[in-house]
Amino acid sequence: MDSTASSEVAQLSPDSPSPSGEVEWPDCERLVHFFRPNSCIYCHDFLEIKEHRDVLIWGYRPCALLYCKDAPIGTWKLSWETTRDVDFSMWRDEGICWCGGWDAEHTDGLIAFHQDCFAAIDGADLSAERTDRLGRACSWTDIRHLGFDPGNQYYLADIPNAQNYRHDSISSVGQKLGLSLDRLPLETLRHIQSYCRDAPFWKMVKTIDFTTYLDMGPRTKMLSTTLASVAQWTRGSTSPVLSPTQYTSGHVRITIDRQGFCEIEQLSEYPRVCLVKRPYKRFIILQARHAVSIKASFKDGMCWLGLQNSGSISTIWDIPTPPDELLYCVTEYHGTRFSSHPSHETCSMMGWSIPGNILETVSLDNIGGLTVGLTNHGFEMEAYNKPSKLQQVRYLKTWSGKAYMPIGSNDSILWIQVRRYDSSDWDNTSILVKTKLSGVIHLGHQGEGPGKIVAFSKFPRVIFHHPSDRNTGKRVAAIHPKSNPSPDHEVSGFANIGPPVPGSLFITSPTFWSWAPLQDIASVHVFMAAVDGSFVGMHITYKNGGQRFVGNANRSSTTGDWLYQAREVQVENPTRLYVEIKTHLERHQKVKLSVGNEDALEKSELWEGYDLVGELHYWYQVRGVPYRGEVQVLPSGSWRGLK
Template identity: 55%
Template sequence: MDSTASPSEVAQLAPELQFPHGSWPDCKGLTHFYHPTLCIYCHNPVLIPTTTRALNLTVDMSRAMVSKVLSALSTKMAVLTFARWLFAYSGDPKDYLTNMKPCALLYCKDPHVGTWKLIWEITRDMDLSKYEDEGICWCKDSDIKVSHGLVTFHQECFMAINGPDLSTEKMDRMGRALFWTDIRRLDFSPHSRHYLLQIPDAQDYRHDSISSAGQIFGLSLDRLPLETLRHIQSYCRDAPFWKTVKYLDLATYMDMGPRTEMLSTSLANVLQWTRGSTSPVLSSADAIYGHMRITIDKQGFCEIDRLSEYPCVCLVKRPSKRFIILEAHHAENISASFKDGMCWLGLRNTHSISTIWDIPTPPSGLLSSCGTMVEVPGNRLETINLDDIGGLTLRFTLYGFEAKGYSKPAPLRQAMQWDSWQGTAYIPLASNDRILWMQVRRYSDHTSCIGVLVKTELSGIIHLGNHGGGLSEIIAFSESPRAIFQYPGGGNSAQQVVAIHPKSKSSLDHEVSELVNIGPPIPGVIPVYFDHTPIWSWASLQDIASVHVFNALGDGGFVGMHITYKNEGQRFVGDANRSAPYRISGCQPKEVRVENPTRLYVNAKMHLDYHEKVRFSIGDDDKLENSPQWTGYDIAGDLGFWELHFWCDPTGCSHRSKIQVLRSGSWRGEVE
């Protein structure tokens, strides 16, 4: 397509414009560091100069190019843009160091296994080009293929934490410790590193480390018991104070920990290793068998185990740890280095790291034993343990759905509001209830239309999600499900449920095989868009022990309700997102509780902008009985065989909803 812009609106560079020949030094064969801008201890700015030659060439090149560039620019805006660029780069960058605190740095060309060296004083006039003899260039031409082997700090921060010992041996140990225990520098993809950065720090620091940090900040903490200090810590884990404690703790470990020679081997030869141990336990046999489990925490690799027999599935999450399980023969090409009680694994170029888990023993067949719904977009999975769950919220998206579990006891409504344009659904579970089976289906009329059927021991069959009008495709089924595995998202990939464990195959005589096109017809008042089908939920109105009804503050319109039955089973019907207690708008729905209701009244929708209302009562309500706008239903005794069905618009428009009270069995599509 031809451009519609006139020549005066397009800034073009003359074709003969080139950089001055030989302006940049030939440093392609040298190692370049990514320059950090913060002190590793206090996280305040530090600046590292580049080589003097590179700085001078930057200025000289800028001056030499000015006339050629200005003559090539065809608009005033382009001239102004280039002027800003010139202003930013024509000054001497060394001047920025004038008012900075004295800085130092540790560097290593091969940070994984090489020797770390110290440059104690960084001055504004120093020339770092002399380090080119070591194969290092400081011109800031970062090479993303080279790991970051540079640690910067203020001199006073370093002295306060590490003391005055600047010996070569200690600096080598310190640089390696800072590199090997920094989770940002592990050999993973950027998305995996970002995910691992979210691991909460256990922060089980020593009492003397906390006391020493207190002295630096002028706090007398030595008399407080460790339990009190950790209780304080739980309220401010991200405070700068605890970063100082962390590095003091590391310095203490370096002084007290083992001092060993570097040992490099194949990961497949390792039987067992724990951080702090003198050396790993190595295999003496040539045969490689079983699986390897690698454990990662906030300080990097902390444990390696050879599993000769795959243990039973353990779904108990370890909040401060992540795990990698791989077959032992896949570990042959992974290098493992051990020194001073620490470990480094070379995982960058390996393709055997299939998944990072938050549980120590995932299913032995990994995802092959699960009801898989979508291909895993990444190699990270989080676990929702269904063995002891008190509630489950599903958020539906264009790509599937994501889930959030709640511990027992079940909340009356989902505990958070989700910014969802596809709708949310909530299922509460009583303390003595359990999920018998779970089925996920996709309706053919909309590719993004997902419905989930869940049967619990006390509440029967519950529907969560979209109400599709066409034939459905079963994409996952699990008998006695124990866990949901979910991709946590990252980059351009959304968070979504990937699989249900274990994978099951329903027999022809299973009750779920009879559930083909469920649900009554969608009421005509509900608009159905191309990619938005209504969220449908329903509940039986028999044997209700108590009901919590949530109404909008404005006109009292129905938002949702939490039902507890006499057998202690529970259900939620309504718009789970609007009933969430932490709404962005701050408008909390009003809650009304009724015990042992016998009568239900519904104020039906008369036009599109009208919000329907629901009232429960014990006995007749004369005011509502005499109102032509309200319809009453007996929900007790032999005649109380009713179901309440609710459809809501997934985009959040509250007036696009509909309530219907239908005879029992209507949820199967049997409408009288």
């Protein structure tokens, strides 16, 4: 095999070792150095690009390296990683250094295969044209090589692979295995595939499908222009539709899937808002004037966009068309971070700064429940499908807490209001939700002192949040649509919501509070700590189909440093409620519901009995071990607090 620098297939090597045994690398400051991949771009298994001084590792799989000095638009070449004793000076003529020096400036342009993986794709054809085409296809269709910053790259790498393989590719692999899959329609094959996406069979299909694309895809010359000049492009087309002039008004929508950029559209008018998520795609929408500085390259039906330096204008969405005011907020006012602005008319924005590089959509249509978790940087909200769960939240984490709101099968949300108390403490937040069947429900902390309404939405459709990353959890950024409550709205005149916090709880610690009316209960599930039977929570279903949850909405109750799964008791059509009298600050109360009176509890001095009228209230604090809580039965209307 030819190993000269002019060859399209070469061998990697540094200079030969000196008599002392040390390698003498020449001055390489002006040469190109590559970031070294640690996984095979095809199978994603670990690989190791060996150094000249490495000993042979048992089980080591040698590499095939595709490299491009002028990535991403230059010519790709192939190097078999075999020996490391060839004169390094031959690579200097090409302007490349393989020293791996830590102080050198590194660039993308190197992708690696296990040699057996490479052979599975490329076979015996090692022509320069096919090598160049293969390198570009691997680089331009891999999220990790598209120039996104690490945070966006990790997010995009999680896009599900639609695996829309050709019928011929599936049939070809089936024939090799003695399966007559060519007789089945493509819809049936994809239905089978949905149950076994990770099976080795589909890896073989992927290989055939990819090589077919290399052989049958269009062959075109490299075309480089600015994104503002591209009127329309779809992956697989021979060339983009170009405009004679650059667009400076309107918007540009870029569609991304697991194989990279798949569509570009110029939008002269902002399209109608679309809140339907696309599970296999993500979207970037730019103001057209920002696209002037973005380079776009096209070849062989593929596209590469120079988005490396456009982080401040590139928010990634999971819906095709977000509300334009929310988009305007991200792109104009705060770059990669945003908060509320007076001009927002379509979204009810939160008042805290949140990273704007990624915003996910959570639909509130036809949901079966909501979980709310409060943090020092806002709150997170998670929606669940119908039917509602009895106890939906994960186990309790130290120094945090969550609230849960079930929604009945025939129920729906009428409005959501977010309030924040005490501007110095971001986690002192409460959320009021009214549903058609259950009335007003409180989620989160009970506020004390002056409060501020930071968001309000009638008939809310979606919430937008920033997904969790390595440092923070999911945080709600906006609720759509935005509404303006009238002065006579049922809760607008309330400075505080809720009765006074019981004196048994810490004054300085935020308190989770939930409540529920006791009338017209059809059934109730009471959750108790497995250790001492103390009250954890209560899932109530009313005769009209409405549902509520009162209590600590975690699947486990906490005693000391241990987690214990809660026990559950169900009571149908209860008529009497018993609450254990709190005799000590650290003592947790017990709660029991019954059909009719229970004589032992009626006579006990440690229990208080109540008919099912009025309201049940529960407060608990997560800061401190054991977690403090208190149950009270109060007259109807107590949830409103003092005006």
